[in-house]
Amino acid sequence: MSKVSVKICGLQDVEVLKSMINLPVDHIGFVFAKSKRQITGIQASEMIHWIQNWEGPKKPASVGVFVNPELQELAAVLQEAKLDVVQLHGQESPEFCRSVKQQFAVKVFKVFSVKNDLEEDLSGLDDFSGVLDGLLLDTYDPKYGGGSGQTFDWGRIKPYQTWTKREGIPLIIAGGLNPENVGELLSGFQPDGVDVSSGVETEGVKDIEKIRAFVERVKG
Template identity: 60%
Template sequence: MINLPVDYIGFVFAKSRRNVSPKQAAQLIQVLRQWDTGKTPAAVGVLVNPDLNELEELLQEAALDVVQLHGQESPQFCREVKERFPVSVFKAVSIESDRSEADRLSSLDAYAGCIDGLLLDTYDPVYGGGSGKTFAWDLIPPYQRWASQQGIPLFIAGGLDSDNVSHLIGQYAPYGVDVSSGVESEPGVKDINKVTAFVERVKGK
């Protein structure tokens, strides 16, 4: 993937078949810094319900730019991460279509000023997200309005691939998209051809 025009690259530290160690991430981040695209991709750490000590140890080894939180992290925790560490904080929200819009959105207001980005993902009962399945995209606009009001970017994840991402972007124009299983040849193994095709669709090339 070296030199592909991507803006972020994720390193999964949560329980997953895509899990990497802090040491592995540190080595890969060194490679990122050598990319020759005019802009170095931001290194994003994906975690679920970490504590501050765990984050401190991780960040001492791996120079992450963003911490992406996929658990039940509170607004106060997100604020503490922002204040304590030199990273941006993205909060993932799992979309459950059987909940009312008011119920889904009511908990977001407490995160105002506590996060630097919002990511929508499909709800998964085991991992919270990362299911490789799409959610009902017609649920996106209220979250998009909320993110816009806060002045933060909105990212969309969940079952994206090179076949459907153009439709998502054309209809909803999120700030960014997050992909994993949609560019894999088998679970946990990225396919460079699929990655390239996905990036070309996103960048409109």
């Protein structure tokens, strides 16, 4: 079985979660940022309860997705939903990421949005050295920052991969992945993890057959 981790993001429904309960999924993502997949801490808490009953090889970690949150907002959500990871999708500083880890005893994943038309400026990456538990690359979306359902130029992965290897943290790829294209990403670029949301939906709703197909392609 492949060691690449799988994150299914944007869960909103306990029934979908129940139907996934025997799949080898590593992370379940809940969106608290403004989005059509946004949920409340109470809704997440109900789904996290089901994660405790997971029948797959191991329980997935629960990940909360936020964009430029205040610490008070995080505190309110984490009081209701016992998240394992806080994923920060905005312009959060290294100092803020460090505060989140210290104050809430959670892991922190930071998302970097890749723009296809510009030379990437990676100079700020070193400021996050020793701070992060994972780095996630997503396609830049001017409206939401990410979650566009579009892929980025995977040729841009390499410098980030060099950095995460040096840091000893996983590099997770998001942005437009689906059961059809994830194999090409894995064989060509060997990321540590993959993150999917709209690519396992049908008409905006999570589709268990697509989720199963995606997990099978990754885990082999």
